[in-house]
Amino acid sequence: MSRISNEEVARIAQLARLDLSANEIAELAGEMEAILGAVARVQEAAKSDVVPTSHPLALVNVTRPDVVRPGLTPANALSGAPASEDDRFRVPQILGEEA
């Protein structure tokens, strides 16, 4: 297993929205190397003729009828919100594109 660079860990942390310190990143880079080294052996067994399994159940078409079910009141929905206003969740300014 090739070494996982600090930059690579920083990129992954950014994707995962984790504001990690430089120390944490360096530590994780080392641990990742050890863990990935241990888990990479799945590749030995994963021959091309093996079909991947993503789920233990072999069921299909599990659906629900299009019937309304009771939901939450706005007060209940917002009960755990760090901040709210006018029955809406209040969040810091959103960067990025116009919705």
Added chain:
Amino acid sequence: MSELIYKSAAQLSESLAKKEVSAREVTQAHLDQIAKVDKAVQAFLFVDTEGALAQADQVDAARAKGENLGPLAGVPLALKDILAQEGIPTTCGSKILAGWRPPYSATVVKKLRAAGVVILGKTNMDEFAMGSSTENSAFGTTQNPWDLKRIPGGSGGGSAAALAAFEAPLAIGSDTGGSIRQPAALTGTVGVKPTYGGVSRYGVVAFSSSLDQVGPCARTVLDTALLHEVIAGHDDYDATSINAPTPPVVAAAKRADVKGMKIGVIKELSGDGYESGVSERFEESLEILRSQGATIEMVSCPNFDYGLAAYYLIAPSEASSNLARFDAMRYGLRVGDDGSRSAEEVMSMTRAAGFGREVKRRIILGTYALSAGYYDAYYGSAQKVRTLITQDFAKAFSSVDVLVSPTTPTVAFPIGEKSNDPVAMYLSDVATIPVNLAGVAAMSLPAGLSEGLPVGFQIIAPAMKDDRLYQVGAALERELAAKWGGVLTTKAPKLISAAGA
């Protein structure tokens, strides 16, 4: 009155039904025990004293009115803090959820309430169920009642320790890679991971959706079966819940007969890495089963060797996605919102501050394994291993009724021993993980002691044949209990038992 805490759920059920004791008395006895010993054990994160007594009173009132009550009505239970319970703090062992009181209840919680089970409170766990020692809880480590300097296993160390410390006769756990069975093994209690889809996951904070399964924990096989029957069954809020009758687990526990059964010993789950004390107790248990009329044979599941590696790719991958919702926007912790920072910055700061080390480690690992360019090599390969392990099980079950192995390679290790070596810690689950990958059912029950610490015996049954676990487990338990003069927990150190006496 205090001897109530040493009774099994089945015994309490009988006394309650005969009105020899009230649900309030039973509940109060357990609340008293929690008050006495939980400072030392730290099994509970939250004790709902008032709520529990109110539930108990309801049961007593219903019984007084002659209402038809289920067998566990009035019996107390400890709930793993991974299940949402309306109005009750639900943290999943994480700072990021500290103080969150869900506006809804998990299906399992609703079933428990409907059955009159008295929920005492929420038990400690590794943060988001990621761990094998309960050391990863943001709210402190739970101690093993057999030796307070040792871990109780994890992630459901709180539920298992609560049973072993006689704080509750019943508990709920969740098992993604062994989080019910491994703590059961290390605390001398019984724990079952039902067939995937056998128990609803609705309201259970997701760790790895395709592996997670909620299950019953208790000190006896019959108690575990009684609880299994209450929580299992189809749920139209969980699309992965199996729409079929629950296997007859209570009847199987009562039958407790292995005559003519074929039991397969998994070759790959023994030998190197398994402590001699563990192997000895395992062999003795096999001998008992043989003496009871079962046939024992060796079976090989060669791909189990890849199980641990596959698990540590699949579970973190799914977790990295499942845990994305903890973002400081709608509930839970929010850090750094000073009016100048963007939502994105607040998300990243909150997640960095709110998640513990192991959780961050797994989020990074899972995000990496799913990211562009690595998917096929990691996540994709792990899914193929999953197929191979499922095939190994299918082949094995074509010749035997159940499979058996030690639950864990070692007995409970000292607190702190493996906390800085993630890979060594991950090895604790080597024998339990293949079960989750294939979605089959498994039980751990006590096989005796090694150097004074409990050893677990694992039984594995095909999907939707959970009853076989109880049939075999109860037979083994009966013989061992006869030898010991009671189930293993009656031998738990005086330190703890005496505290309640």
Added chain:
Amino acid sequence: MLSYEEIIEKYEPALGLEVHVELGTKTKMFCGCPTEFGAEPNTQVCPVCLGMPGALPFVNERAIESTILIGLALNCSIAPWSRFARKNYFYPDMPKNFQISQYDEPICTDGYLDVEYETPEGMKTFRIEIERVHMEEDTGKSLHVGGATGRIHGAEYSLLDYNRAGIPLVEIVTKTVLGTESYAPQIAKAYVKELRDILRTLGVSDVKMEQGSLRCDANISLSPRGSGKLGTRSETKNVNSLRSVERAITSEMHRHAQRLEAGERVVQETRHFQEDSGTTRSGRSKEQAEDYRYFPEPDLLPVAPSAEWIEQLRGQLPERPSAHRARLQQLWQVPDKEMAAMINAGVVGVVEETVAEGADPTKARTWWLGEISRVANEREVEVVEMPITPKDVAEIIALVAAGDLTDKLARQVVEGVIAGEGSPAEVIAARGIKVVSDEGELVAAIERAIAAQPDTAQKVRDGNIPAAGALIGAVMKDTKGQADAARVRELLLGLLGQS
């Protein structure tokens, strides 16, 4: 700067259209919350669509059926096995910070839609190939507070309403469309219009672009003729009306051509259409590819529609709009040219409904293509978006036929209905519109006109019949247009000895 003709001469346009349709199911895609438009904030939410810890998705069967119906109507193959996948990215309007969508195993693939378009060389059919139709879920809505514009930039904070989060969305993606040449913008619009008609006929969505239940992202690229490869494309979002589809693409073609002519590179990016200026504005750059970390959604099981299920749904398919139109054309005896005009104006459906309300087909067509289209053009909206119903129009036609309204009065009634004054009956009552048929009143008005214009009257008496027009006009003015002009003429000529 190149003119449009010069752009087409030098470059070949390639189109790609992604249409998102909100299905008209009673409940959301993965939970039982209602989907009504315009409800109070956070009143249609539950643990599932709020992404609360422990909550699990559960697929709405009707949403799957609607998607299969759409696939069948678009001539797609229905996959015998398809799956949901998680598309992972963080955004506050998306409660789980992943969207349940479909990735490499969509439910419908490889279809097409034939779009008819009237070119100067006659009616042409363009086949738009459909790459895939898949299911996903909508996001919540954010309200940006503070700052001057109410826009995201400069806002102090945002308020989130998750009523829309989890509403079923179907995404219909075309393959790259080549060969539309100078008609690219019009074909794109015609495609969206045809698609909208099909979806409406299927009854799977209310397809209201103004409410966002049908949204279009338009991709366009230009490649120098003979280069043999596609140019870099831009993706324009926020295209909220049929007219905007055409305008956005035209604007992007000009912008691309200008850059290419200047020797600059077209950046692969998301752009936003600005209704007011008719141009696009740069959004997020896609230079750095997103890493969505798709993987199969482990909380849901595959969708594997059986052949029986598909056939049962196929049996529910209504007549295809094109076949339907051909049948109507024959039934109504409409010349090709007229039919093409109706198709291009998008009024076939409303004319049909007007006829169903008892109106004469020719009259119905005249109203929709004439007066109503004229006002729609003035307002720059689609005819079908005009606030007048086929029932209103049929009522007005009936009143004219009965002699209760003149054509001129009928136009006033139409104007009133469009102005929101109520139903035709209400407009007639409120405005006091009625045909003056009291002969005494009419004769009195005619006599007043003759007295006012004695010279003109004399010309008519002398046999100059066309001169009567001025007198008739005066009478109509006097009676506020409520007289039947033919009857006025008759009476006037009689009084002046010319009958």
